[in-house]
Amino acid sequence: MLRREALAKLTGRERYVDDLPLDDFLWGMTVRSPAPRGRIASVRFGKDIDWSRFVVVDHRDIPGPNVVALIEQDQPVLAAESVRHVHEPVLLLAHRSRAAVRSAARAVEVVVAEEPAALDFRAVPAPAQIQYGKDNVLKHLKIEKGDVERALARAPVVVAGTYETGAQEHVYLETQGMIAYLEGGVLVVKGSMQCPYYVLKALQHALGRDETRVRVIQTPTGGGFGGKEEFPSHIALHAALLALKSGRPVKLIYDRGEDMAATTKRHPALVRHRTGLARDGRLLAQDIEVVIDGGAYVTLSPVVLSRAIIHAAGPYACDNVRITGRAMFTNAVPFGAFRGFGAPQSQFAGERHMDVIARTLGVDPVELRRVNLLKDGQTTATGQVIRDGTDRVAVMERALELARYREKGHEHAGFNATHPTMRRGMGLATFYHGAGFTGGGEAALKSRLRVAGRADGGVEVLSANIEMGQGTLTVFTELAANRLGLEPDDVIIAEADTTRVPNSGPTVASRTTMIVGGLVERACDDLRRRVGLDDASRGQAVKDAIRRWHREHPGEPPIGEAAYERPPGIEWDDKTYRGDAYGAFAWAAYVTEVEVDLRTCGARVIDFVAVQEVGKVLNPTLARGQVQGGVVQGIGWALMEECKWQQGAMANNQLTNYLIPTSDDVPPVRVAFVENPYPHGAGGAKGLGELPIDGPAPAVVNAVARATGTDPRAIPVTPERLMELMENAVRG
Amino acid sequence: MTTLTVAFTLNGKPVSLDVAPADRLLDTLRYQLGLTGTKEGCGEGECGACTVYLDGLPVDSCLVPTFQMTGRRVETIESLDARSLAAFERCGATQCGACTPGVVMTAWWIREHPDLLGSHTVRELMAGNLCRCTGYDGIIDAVTEAVGGEGRENRKR
Ligand code: FES
Ligand code: FES
Numbered sequence A: 001m002l003r004r005e006a007l008a009k010l011t012g013r014e015r016y017v018d019d020l021p022l023d024d025f026l027w028g029m030t031v032r033s034p035a036p037r038g039r040i041a042s043v044r045f046g047k048d049i050d051w052s053r054f055v056v057v058d059h060r061d062i063p064g065p066n067v068v069a070l071i072e073q074d075q076p077v078l079a080a081e082s083v084r085h086v087h088e089p090v091l092l093l094a095h096r097s098r099a100a101v102r103s104a105a106r107a108v109e110v111v112v113a114e115e116p117a118a119l120d121f122r123a124v125p126a127p128a129q130i131q132y133g134k135d136n137v138l139k140h141l142k143i144e145k146g147d148v149e150r151a152l153a154r155a156p157v158v159v160a161g162t163y164e165t166g167a168q169e170h171v172y173l174e175t176q177g178m179i180a181y182l183e184g185g186v187l188v189v190k191g192s193m194q195c196p197y198y199v200l201k202a203l204q205h206a207l208g209r210d211e212t213r214v215r216v217i218q219t220p221t222g223g224g225f226g227g228k229e230e231f232p233s234h235i236a237l238h239a240a241l242l243a244l245k246s247g248r249p250v251k252l253i254y255d256r257g258e259d260m261a262a263t264t265k266r267h268p269a270l271v272r273h274r275t276g277l278a279r280d281g282r283l284l285a286q287d288i289e290v291v292i293d294g295g296a297y298v299t300l301s302p303v304v305l306s307r308a309i310i311h312a313a314g315p316y317a318c319d320n321v322r323i324t325g326r327a328m329f330t331n332a333v334p335f336g337a338f339r340g341f342g343a344p345q346s347q348f349a350g351e352r353h354m355d356v357i358a359r360t361l362g363v364d365p366v367e368l369r370r371v372n373l374l375k376d377g378q379t380t381a382t383g384q385v386i387r388d389g390t391d392r393v394a395v396m397e398r399a400l401e402l403a404r405y406r407e408k409g410h411e412h413a414g415f416n417a418t419h420p421t422m423r424r425g426m427g428l429a430t431f432y433h434g435a436g437f438t439g440g441g442e443a444a445l446k447s448r449l450r451v452a453g454r455a456d457g458g459v460e461v462l463s464a465n466i467e468m469g470q471g472t473l474t475v476f477t478e479l480a481a482n483r484l485g486l487e488p489d490d491v492i493i494a495e496a497d498t499t500r501v502p503n504s505g506p507t508v509a510s511r512t513t514m515i516v517g518g519l520v521e522r523a524c525d526d527l528r529r530r531v532g533l534d535d536a537s538r539g540q541a542v543k544d545a546i547r548r549w550h551r552e553h554p555g556e557p558p559i560g561e562a563a564y565e566r567p568p569g570i571e572w573d574d575k576t577y578r579g580d581a582y583g584a585f586a587w588a589a590y591v592t593e594v595e596v597d598l599r600t601c602g603a604r605v606i607d608f609v610a611v612q613e614v615g616k617v618l619n620p621t622l623a624r625g626q627v628q629g630g631v632v633q634g635i636g637w638a639l640m641e642e643c644k645w646q647q648g649a650m651a652n653n654q655l656t657n658y659l660i661p662t663s664d665d666v667p668p669v670r671v672a673f674v675e676n677p678y679p680h681g682a683g684g685a686k687g688l689g690e691l692p693i694d695g696p697a698p699a700v701v702n703a704v705a706r707a708t709g710t711d712p713r714a715i716p717v718t719p720e721r722l723m724e725l726m727e728n729a730v731r732g
Numbered sequence B: 001m002t003t004l005t006v007a008f009t010l011n012g013k014p015v016s017l018d019v020a021p022a023d024r025l026l027d028t029l030r031y032q033l034g035l036t037g038t039k040e041g042c043g044e045g046e047c048g049a050c051t052v053y054l055d056g057l058p059v060d061s062c063l064v065p066t067f068q069m070t071g072r073r074v075e076t077i078e079s080l081d082a083r084s085l086a087a088f089e090r091c092g093a094t095q096c097g098a099c100t101p102g103v104v105m106t107a108w109w110i111r112e113h114p115d116l117l118g119s120h121t122v123r124e125l126m127a128g129n130l131c132r133c134t135g136y137d138g139i140i141d142a143v144t145e146a147v148g149g150e151g152r153e154n155r156k157r
Helices: A006-010 A098-106 A148-154 A196-207 A232-246 A256-262 A301-311 A343-361 A365-372 A392-402 A405-418 A441-445 A472-484 A512-530 A540-552 A620-639 A696-708 A719-731 B025-032 B086-090 B100-112 B114-118 B137-147 B150-156
Strands: A026-032 A038-045 A055-057 A089-095 A108-114 A137-145 A157-165 A177-183 A186-191 A214-218 A250-253 A269-277 A283-295 A321-329 A422-434 A448-453 A459-462 A491-493 A559-563 A585-597 A602-613 A669-673 B004-010 B013-019 B051-054 B057-060 B073-075
Touching: A006 B086, A006 B100, A026 A098, A026 A108, A026 A232, A026 A256, A038 A089, A055 A232, A089 A098, A089 A108, A089 A232, A098 A108, A137 A301, A148 A269, A148 A283, A157 A343, A177 A232, A186 A196, A186 A232, A196 A214, A196 A232, A232 A250, A269 A343, A283 A301, A283 A343, A301 A321, A301 A343, A301 A422, A343 A365, A343 A422, A343 A696, A365 A392, A365 A422, A392 A405, A392 A422, A392 A585, A392 A602, A392 A669, A405 A422, A405 A696, A422 A696, A448 A512, A448 A540, A459 A472, A459 A512, A472 A491, A472 A512, A512 A540, A512 A559, A585 A696, A602 A620, A602 A696, A602 A719, A620 A669, A620 A696, A620 B137, A696 A719, B013 B025, B051 B100, B057 B100, B086 B137, B100 B114, B100 B137
Parallel strands: A026 A250, A186 A214, A283 A321, A459 A491, A602 A669, B004 B073
Antiparallel strands: A026 A089, A038 A108, A055 A089, A137 A321, A157 A269, A177 A186, A177 A250, A269 A283, A422 A585, A448 A459, A448 A559, A585 A602, B004 B013, B051 B057, B051 B073
């Protein structure tokens, strides 16, 4: 089936938040902290502006607690006495004219009496920099399996390495934005978001309103990648406060510069490995330390850290594993959810480390992976027994074969020996991604979904899971139509409006198809039973029964419901971090060919093969598109996307100097799927959206290392960094 | 505030309106004329989401002052014929859609100037339109198919 809303998007008819007609509204704007830490000494309003013409909101205008409700209640809606990071919101302004409100925002001076800021998450904080607990550690986590110290002491070889990954900006092409207005006594907030119920909860909490007086509606969302998971709550609150104070509709849309400077990014990370090995490369012990920069508030860092450490050991069997994780408080703009959620960072380190091990031992990186890849019946670091029937070595072999890995290796030897300025190399990464919330998370969400029968015999799916480009509308339509034997046109997907749709959980964690899709199927079954049919009834029989119901119960549509049920046999202990971390893992092997120009030190990906096992592929075009988009985002993170920091804030907050790949920077991404239906996923599917961001960075950097004989340990490998590495290599 | 009156041809029809000297064509189209198909991705000429045709040439409308439009010809995504977008649907050329109107505008321009393909690849010609979702393959496939002509498109369907 073709993407449902494709034509609306292709013709420019799709209406995003900034495209919606809105009468008599004010433009909102945020005034922010200029300093990373300190007490707010005063707020000075410029003398050349008639402030009576502006709506001005500060923390005293917040009706409820001054908190954006999330994991911890630590982040204010608007700073009151002190600030903890540059760009922290302090004041809100609104005016009819966008130009006027922009210049007014520049005319407000927030004077901060500065205090010592903690700006390097890798350094032990000085006493004056401590702002969280006694050591600035936001979260500590640990996984233990077997006896690492003993195994390391006995291992014939121990290989150590330290790896670093930089922050990454989402660059969803539609910047963040919200509109807010009052409709009777009800506050309506509409905008670009992944999680309408997160926004609802944050609004209720800080505005002191129950759910009957707040309504949140998602507008078509121009990309999210995690950047619109937790952050939209802030903008929603800001727009709402201005609307409540002014009594007028307010539109608050970030321009690209503000969006890049003030919103979350991927957590920077430092990962240390100490690995004990047998001479043939078998893993005997993995001792891993993962440290991430959380920034100035807790936000989602504890859960990002959790996913990072669970994925840190890679898709390999090892009896002795110890993984410790720390999320550090710093006075940086808070980091947040980004596709992959910690796993790309820890798997960059892990897969780069595999190649470092191979080189140290003098074994083939392919063989090293072959002897260690998990086989059915073996366990992951948390002790989860893998028994899904997937042949992970075969997935890798398929990728190697499609990429002509071995032949290319021979060709490159000749090429590199003779070419005056170019060097080529192949790189491999084998990796995995757990779908859905970690551990008991899915059960705690208590997701619910409804499918209603319409008077014309068709159905409407009511869910809080949203479309942001990844294909929710299309996949839910296909699942409902297939389940009931209907045509896609018979299925409507309801707008994600919290007054209409139940809370089916957030649109994150690769859970929408696999988990929420399963609720769509079961709610369809429930609807069919409700209208008096058995599970075998399909098509016209279903439509007739729904129509009949409507005739017999006017004004009361038949409703099928489903609530999340944990698949059998899944056990997780959050205290010991042991058990089944995820219902299912998706597995992948990515192989890439890179060419480095010795004159510019620029590395270019010239071929990319992505092979993955994601259960059953429901829509090949959408699935391929997810992989291709993720791979290119990963290539950007590996080679060019670099946040430059000044006082914990992004200094290069423009697309002019924060570069993302263009069509001409990347080759076609060749995608293949190995299918192995997952019995507990919708239509046999596993989660897919995040997997493809985990593998490209290590595969690309492994290829750069091979091409140049260098040993990069940090990304991005920009030309500047590669030049340095090559000069050091020459000097020895 | 001083305003200037500009008169130009928009999507084949004459328009006349008052604008501020600093107004960008992008904002005039979106907020004054209600043509919201043209998107803003960066506001500084990097992303191509705001692509329109000015006297038949693709330009970034975020970089164009509206007052300079007097006597000129502007065409937006709203002027394109939606019937010929089948290849874009089929190839997965759009995901979130925020880059899409700009992508389609550039693609159509390439289609109308096939001689460009003698000296440039589709990947080079599309490099002024950033897309964060598709990884570009869906777009490149669609453009390649579209420049191949309608006949081929119909055969495939
Ligand atoms: S908005 Fe004009 S080029 Fe990006
Ligand atoms: S489809 Fe989302 S940016 Fe291109």
